[in-house]
Amino acid sequence: MGLLYGLIAVGLALIFGLMDVTNFAHGEFLMLAMYLSFFLFAFFAIDPLLSAPLVAAAMFVFGAVVYLLLVRFAMRAKANAGMVQIFTTFGLAIVMRGLAQYFFTPDYRSIPQSWLGGKTISVAGIFLPEPQLIGALVSIAAFAGLYLFIHRTDFGRALEATREDPGAVALVGIDKNRVFAFGWGLGAALVGLAGAIMAVFFYIYPDVGASFALIAYVTVALGGFGSVFGAFAGGIIVGLVEAVTALVLPPSLKSVGIYAVYLLVVFIRPRGLFGSM
Amino acid sequence: MLSVHEVTTAYQGLVAISAVSIEVQKGEIVCVAGANGAGKSTLLKSIAGAERPRSGTVTFDGKRLDGMAQHHITATGIAYVPENRRLFPRLSVRDNLRLGSYLYRGDADREGPLNLVFTLFPRLQERLEQRAETLSGGEQQMLAIGRALMTRPRLLMLDEPSQGIMPKLVDEIFQAVLRIRDAGMTVLIVEQRMAECLEIADRAYILQTGRVLMQGPAEEIRGNPDVRKAYLGL
Amino acid sequence: MDKAFAARRRRDLIIAAVLAGLAALAPLLIKDVYVQNILILTLMYAALSQSWNILSGYCGQISLGHALYFGIGAYTTELLFTKFGVLPWFGMLAGGVIAAIIAMGLGYPFFRLRGHYFVIATIVIAEIGLLLFQNWEWAGAAMGITVPVRGDSWLKFQFMRSKLPYFYFALVLCSLAWFVTWWLEDSKWGFWWRAVKDNPEAAESLGVVVFNSKMGAAAVSAFLVAIGGAFYAQFLAYIDPESVMGFQFSLLMALPAVLGGIGTLWGPVLGAAILIPMTELTRSYIGGSGRGVDLIVYGALIVAISLALPRGLVSLFSRSKARGATR
Amino acid sequence: QTSEVVIGVIYPFSGGSAQQGVDAQKAYETALEVINKDTDFDLPLAKGEGLPGLGGAKVRLVFADHQADPQKGRAEAERLITQEKVSAIIGTYQSAVAVTVSQICERYQIPFVSADNSSPSLHRRGLKYYFRAAPHDEMYSAAMFDFFDALKKKGTKIETLSLFHEDTIFGTDSGNAQAKIAGERGYKIVSDIKYRANSPSLSAEVQQLKSANADVLMPSSYTTDGILLVKTMGELGYKPNAIVAQDAGFSEKALYDAVGDKLEGVISRGTFSLDLAQKRPMVGKINEMFKARSGKDFNDLTSRQFMGLIILADAINRAKSADGEKIRDALAATDIPGEQTIMPWKRVKFDEAGQNNDADPVLLQYVGGKFVTIFPPQAAIAEAIWPMK
Amino acid sequence: MTALLETRGVWQRFGGLVANSDVSISVGRGEIVGLIGPNGAGKSTLFNLIAGVLPPTQGSIWFDGEDVTNMPAAERCQRGVGRTFQVVKSFETMTVIDNVIVGALVRNTVMREARRKAHEVLEFTGLAARADVLASDLVPAEKRRLEVARALATEPKLLLLDEVLTGLTPTEAQTGVALVRKVRDAGITVLMVEHVMEIVMPLVDRAIVLDLGKVLVEGKPSDVVRDPKVISAYLGDRHAVGA
Numbered sequence A: 001m002g003l004l005y006g007l008i009a010v011g012l013a014l015i016f017g018l019m020d021v022t023n024f025a026h027g028e029f030l031m032l033a034m035y036l037s038f039f040l041f042a043f044f045a046i047d048p049l050l051s052a053p054l055v056a057a058a059m060f061v062f063g064a065v066v067y068l069l070l071v072r073f074a075m076r077a078k079a080n081a082g083m084v085q086i087f088t089t090f091g092l093a094i095v096m097r098g099l100a101q102y103f104f105t106p107d108y109r110s111i112p113q114s115w116l117g118g119k120t121i122s123v124a125g126i127f128l129p130e131p132q133l134i135g136a137l138v139s140i141a142a143f144a145g146l147y148l149f150i151h152r153t154d155f156g157r158a159l160e161a162t163r164e165d166p167g168a169v170a171l172v173g174i175d176k177n178r179v180f181a182f183g184w185g186l187g188a189a190l191v192g193l194a195g196a197i198m199a200v201f202f203y204i205y206p207d208v209g210a211s212f213a214l215i216a217y218v219t220v221a222l223g224g225f226g227s228v229f230g231a232f233a234g235g236i237i238v239g240l241v242e243a244v245t246a247l248v249l250p251p252s253l254k255s256v257g258i259y260a261v262y263l264l265v266v267f268i269r270p271r272g273l274f275g276s277m
Numbered sequence B: 001m002l003s004v005h006e007v008t009t010a011y012q013g014l015v016a017i018s019a020v021s022i023e024v025q026k027g028e029i030v031c032v033a034g035a036n037g038a039g040k041s042t043l044l045k046s047i048a049g050a051e052r053p054r055s056g057t058v059t060f061d062g063k064r065l066d067g068m069a070q071h072h073i074t075a076t077g078i079a080y081v082p083e084n085r086r087l088f089p090r091l092s093v094r095d096n097l098r099l100g101s102y103l104y105r106g107d108a109d110r111e112g113p114l115n116l117v118f119t120l121f122p123r124l125q126e127r128l129e130q131r132a133e134t135l136s137g138g139e140q141q142m143l144a145i146g147r148a149l150m151t152r153p154r155l156l157m158l159d160e161p162s163q164g165i166m167p168k169l170v171d172e173i174f175q176a177v178l179r180i181r182d183a184g185m186t187v188l189i190v191e192q193r194m195a196e197c198l199e200i201a202d203r204a205y206i207l208q209t210g211r212v213l214m215q216g217p218a219e220e221i222r223g224n225p226d227v228r229k230a231y232l233g234l
Numbered sequence C: 001m002d003k004a005f006a007a008r009r010r011r012d013l014i015i016a017a018v019l020a021g022l023a024a025l026a027p028l029l030i031k032d033v034y035v036q037n038i039l040i041l042t043l044m045y046a047a048l049s050q051s052w053n054i055l056s057g058y059c060g061q062i063s064l065g066h067a068l069y070f071g072i073g074a075y076t077t078e079l080l081f082t083k084f085g086v087l088p089w090f091g092m093l094a095g096g097v098i099a100a101i102i103a104m105g106l107g108y109p110f111f112r113l114r115g116h117y118f119v120i121a122t123i124v125i126a127e128i129g130l131l132l133f134q135n136w137e138w139a140g141a142a143m144g145i146t147v148p149v150r151g152d153s154w155l156k157f158q159f160m161r162s163k164l165p166y167f168y169f170a171l172v173l174c175s176l177a178w179f180v181t182w183w184l185e186d187s188k189w190g191f192w193w194r195a196v197k198d199n200p201e202a203a204e205s206l207g208v209v210v211f212n213s214k215m216g217a218a219a220v221s222a223f224l225v226a227i228g229g230a231f232y233a234q235f236l237a238y239i240d241p242e243s244v245m246g247f248q249f250s251l252l253m254a255l256p257a258v259l260g261g262i263g264t265l266w267g268p269v270l271g272a273a274i275l276i277p278m279t280e281l282t283r284s285y286i287g288g289s290g291r292g293v294d295l296i297v298y299g300a301l302i303v304a305i306s307l308a309l310p311r312g313l314v315s316l317f318s319r320s321k322a323r324g325a326t327r
Numbered sequence D: 001q002t003s004e005v006v007i008g009v010i011y012p013f014s015g016g017s018a019q020q021g022v023d024a025q026k027a028y029e030t031a032l033e034v035i036n037k038d039t040d041f042d043l044p045l046a047k048g049e050g051l052p053g054l055g056g057a058k059v060r061l062v063f064a065d066h067q068a069d070p071q072k073g074r075a076e077a078e079r080l081i082t083q084e085k086v087s088a089i090i091g092t093y094q095s096a097v098a099v100t101v102s103q104i105c106e107r108y109q110i111p112f113v114s115a116d117n118s119s120p121s122l123h124r125r126g127l128k129y130y131f132r133a134a135p136h137d138e139m140y141s142a143a144m145f146d147f148f149d150a151l152k153k154k155g156t157k158i159e160t161l162s163l164f165h166e167d168t169i170f171g172t173d174s175g176n177a178q179a180k181i182a183g184e185r186g187y188k189i190v191s192d193i194k195y196r197a198n199s200p201s202l203s204a205e206v207q208q209l210k211s212a213n214a215d216v217l218m219p220s221s222y223t224t225d226g227i228l229l230v231k232t233m234g235e236l237g238y239k240p241n242a243i244v245a246q247d248a249g250f251s252e253k254a255l256y257d258a259v260g261d262k263l264e265g266v267i268s269r270g271t272f273s274l275d276l277a278q279k280r281p282m283v284g285k286i287n288e289m290f291k292a293r294s295g296k297d298f299n300d301l302t303s304r305q306f307m308g309l310i311i312l313a314d315a316i317n318r319a320k321s322a323d324g325e326k327i328r329d330a331l332a333a334t335d336i337p338g339e340q341t342i343m344p345w346k347r348v349k350f351d352e353a354g355q356n357n358d359a360d361p362v363l364l365q366y367v368g369g370k371f372v373t374i375f376p377p378q379a380a381i382a383e384a385i386w387p388m389k
Numbered sequence E: 001m002t003a004l005l006e007t008r009g010v011w012q013r014f015g016g017l018v019a020n021s022d023v024s025i026s027v028g029r030g031e032i033v034g035l036i037g038p039n040g041a042g043k044s045t046l047f048n049l050i051a052g053v054l055p056p057t058q059g060s061i062w063f064d065g066e067d068v069t070n071m072p073a074a075e076r077c078q079r080g081v082g083r084t085f086q087v088v089k090s091f092e093t094m095t096v097i098d099n100v101i102v103g104a105l106v107r108n109t110v111m112r113e114a115r116r117k118a119h120e121v122l123e124f125t126g127l128a129a130r131a132d133v134l135a136s137d138l139v140p141a142e143k144r145r146l147e148v149a150r151a152l153a154t155e156p157k158l159l160l161l162d163e164v165l166t167g168l169t170p171t172e173a174q175t176g177v178a179l180v181r182k183v184r185d186a187g188i189t190v191l192m193v194e195h196v197m198e199i200v201m202p203l204v205d206r207a208i209v210l211d212l213g214k215v216l217v218e219g220k221p222s223d224v225v226r227d228p229k230v231i232s233a234y235l236g237d238r239h240a241v242g243a
């Protein structure tokens, strides 16, 4: 489970952590991706596992468009840029929920039969649900890919530079809008992957994002902004803490454990575990 | 090579430079001087695309620059080192330099100018892994010029490069400018320290409250008694 | 120059007095309880948002967890009332004091945090509070607390049908929050807070004890918000954790200030005056369709205002401040 | 004489439980058709158009959105009463909202019909204008334990129970009621798990259920959590002997669409059963009317909503007035025999608290893609399959 | 009478880098002392230690006869240490006058007093005309002047000036020099960092040269600029001739 949180968080880690742009619509991105998977399944009977790349591609376009049409302008605000970003994306989240309700109806959907749904591998008495296993593998791959991408390519460095000073990258010939649109696209595509896998075993409805958004933020912050590895570690810790607290505290308080760990970590290390910002 | 024609630029209605025209020939070092707030920085910003001129034209090698996006202007071969340097504070010196050559990321020899940078500023080579924000003021200035050189400009525009630089290095920077010119680049410098600047410059312009007050060969400007009194403090 | 400044302060005070006076007369014309309800909510959110603005707008410590203090105010009042028979008026004060103490207690570890880490910490702590109340049997857990209704009484601050007493209380609260802000704006604390917001390091070098400043802002802010929470509990006569401590409250406190103009004297009031009626009306008149149109309209408006006026609606009024808002 | 009577309907039409609001709307519109049009059912007001007691006045519904927020529910109730001049209000799905809406109704002396709230605390607040025709969770829970007792008598082993309930009013109330009755009747609760509604994951919770491995798993969950619960159980390989659910999610079509195959044999309490159509053909016909609007069969919620409006309209008709107080008195005097409802109830008659104690719950088992009534014996059409597959 | 400021064997390390090593300097009351040295010599770091931004790794700092080594920055300001930042740190969303009022509030808790004081300081520093402009709208040279004004408003005994006269034409610099003299005449001790010798030399009573974190030379400006160590490390050949 932790790795799944990680997978959801990785897209956010890119947008929020590496580009330092607040995205309060992250949960809604996930919602959209889940609906995409669902409809691809419902109308064309494409298994979510197969459609994942399609969903990711569609989400890439969506993310880039959101950046170009909205976030770009939110980032221009010289006055309280942080708040403008928070509320622009928050407004976007509400609009997306409204649109989802309008077009997809508020019905709960889910994908009943998929290749993976409900299948379980049992290893020495420990049950490993396949979708989550695949989710875990995908998330490790996504993290590794993103890590290499950020740390080994010029694009990754351009992304960091743009975060540091969007006004200055033009001095070295970088188009900040291209870099960030690509970053948002990539972030959304990663959310798309997460959504496709989530769709296998989670229900889908317009407000589904709300269940995950806060956990995703905490995961990214726990690991530390600006660190891909941090988000990965954050995901694992969140998963572990959740499992452990469920044993000690009443399960309805299990998120208290996660939150408490976050508070503890930032109390000791105000920049999260591996944060650079 | 660079021709600025009757450029007017304003900040929220307040005109900072009005109808300023300057020319820079290939291989020249041109100095722009003037009092605080005369509009020197605004002129450079208008050329580099950081501010959009209200009217007038900027052409570089026959290409119209005004209205072009700033990163495209950089790509046409103009490197601009702004007054406040605008380094990437939390990135290392190495990454800052490397980003300078972003335009050449496909090239085998993308880091070509690095040698030049290290010969000009050996200090940078010692500080490669340090975050730019923790460099001392002078080191940051070196890095800013170094990063600009990495874009392989044909025209280098420096806004007060001597600011906050120790005397020994001021000379070195001016020497470096000469060497940069010798390496085939053209240089446009905005400076307060006119005396030193005029020593190396071929030609100079003096701005006053947003207009060109005087222009001519450096020698001539240096000899002008008004200039000596008003700007050189002699 | 000083004269102009003093004149502006006086002008603000006069405008506020006139507005409050007009508002006080409003119930003479507006008899419709639905509209009165909207007015009460508007005043309440204006008060809350102004209180939030003290910590987040002036002092720059963006909190999205103020629902915690709101809930503490509400719960303290009602627990004291239902369990110990303490009159709501005392409960309200107690709630404010407790909230202020908690805010300072939390400030101790939190104010070391910066930026997103701080924001997330505030969200998380409010969420913890919510979960604790949700599971706290003695405080009614998920059932919440129903305030026993015993008929109209100023002593117990409850009224069956009439909304006027609530209206006037909300008006007083809103005016109080405004006045506190007005007063703080030209006080030592007000200057320190803005300095801390803009550049803590420079503030420190000028003798501002940054930590204490933040603490002061947090305490004032939490106190006022808790009073608002106590009011809400009395007004609704029923509270449960989700409906007084939910995350949406934290957002709803911030939203008017942000839309109106964060860190400004008039911003939160202006924002609330526009946002709250809009929220209520879109829900009431287009929300019944079940198709989410109200959400689309509401969300789109938020996006539009945030983008068009990053300094908030007040920038429409003061030209000088609007200057240089966008690059 | 008024030519129309207005009734306010308050539901969540946006937010997490918007689906319930939208479904409810369809149910009420179906009931409205029965009332306002001439239909041939053995229901109050079915024959003839409108309300004969008010000279054939038509009923009009005004829908309002409470977004699951008690404050908004209250504001909407007030708006409906003062602006729309409704004669009565019906709602609300969420119990927390019912609390404030019923308070307002009390203040304005307008009857509130709690169609589908099942929290037992609601009718214990001494309100005069509160009415609930349907059973509450204690009645439901009692029925479940009656069922266990009956099975035990036949020799089935039922000793241990796992309670699994969410943390809002519905789940908490239900869990408390079940724990109480279990104690009284000597069942052992081996795990009592209260979980956070709409959690992103229930793995840890299901692990605990699995290791407790009780004879019966008794969930009280809404749809979303129900789907996740069943899917997670599948993934973690937990197959309890029997699931006896406290309705909500477990009577939703969405749940069965999602994970139907895993729910073969699940038992849920309910107040409604399509099986009744075999004995009472109008149930089937009305269901068809509803299905034509919503594309779904009546479920436990929508049937209660339908019936709630019929009962309310009947009272208004008998009151011969749109006045709240008169309607209240008429509601208090309601006595409709079970046959004149679409429910398996004995009759509809309210006690002083406004609760109908004759609304017998039923237990339904999901077999072969549909629900079969298995309890109480007088309503049952099949024997329970125990343990479930 | 003891010196106003004294650092005793101060060290500052950043990881492996030694920014200040064993720095012992003292500044007497009423002096104008120039702190010069190559870029990266550790001048700004020493300022930070004196102002209390961070505690030294080792050594102690004495101000006005008191050990202030572990005293927080705000408190040192209250004792009379005023400083400017090399990289200006104005309160960008506040007006110039409001920026200065923040400083003035240290000694004047009554708003009216603080405001009057702030206006006085703006007059003194020649920023009066810009009082109601937002700090973010100032040009760099003005921002540096604002740094000085803000620090002066705290009525310091010791003023630390970190390159506040850079970026001025020689003529403009002369007004800056006059300002510093006026400050000293008002009884405030000045410790300043500046790279422009034309400004430093005539202005300061004493110069301290830092190099590689250590005190290299200390003495009268005219002597210091002739010191071959200073010439080779800092001034370069041209100044050897010039001086």
Ligand SMILES: Nc1ncnc2c1ncn2[C@@H]1O[C@H](COP(=O)(O)OP(=O)(O)OP(=O)(O)O)[C@@H](O)[C@H]1O
Residues within 6 Å of the ligand: B011, B014, B015, B016, B034, B035, B036, B037, B038, B039, B040, B041, B042, B043, B083, E137, E138, E139, E140, E141, E167
């Ligand atoms: N961002 C800005 N917003 C508003 N006005 C500005 C801005 N930047 C510059 N100005 C104004 O434009 C005029 C010219 O400024 P500019 O920075 O070009 O002068 P400069 O000659 O470079 O001065 P300096 O020697 O101080 O660098 C000044 O009057 C200044 O006040």
Ligand SMILES: Nc1ncnc2c1ncn2[C@@H]1O[C@H](COP(=O)(O)OP(=O)(O)OP(=O)(O)O)[C@@H](O)[C@H]1O
Residues within 6 Å of the ligand: B134, B135, B136, B137, B138, B139, B164, E014, E017, E018, E019, E037, E038, E039, E040, E041, E042, E043, E044, E045, E046, E086
């Ligand atoms: N926080 C830090 N972490 C690491 N190194 C630092 C830090 N701060 C300063 N340094 C290093 O310490 C050395 C001294 O820096 P300092 O800013 O004190 O120099 P300076 O004498 O003020 O130079 P300049 O005249 O160029 O401003 C520099 O090499 C700088 O890179």
Ligand SMILES: [Mg+2]
Residues within 6 Å of the ligand: B040, B041, B042, B083, B159
């Ligand atoms: Mg300039």
Ligand SMILES: [Mg+2]
Residues within 6 Å of the ligand: B136, B137, E043, E044, E045, E086, E162
């Ligand atoms: Mg320095």
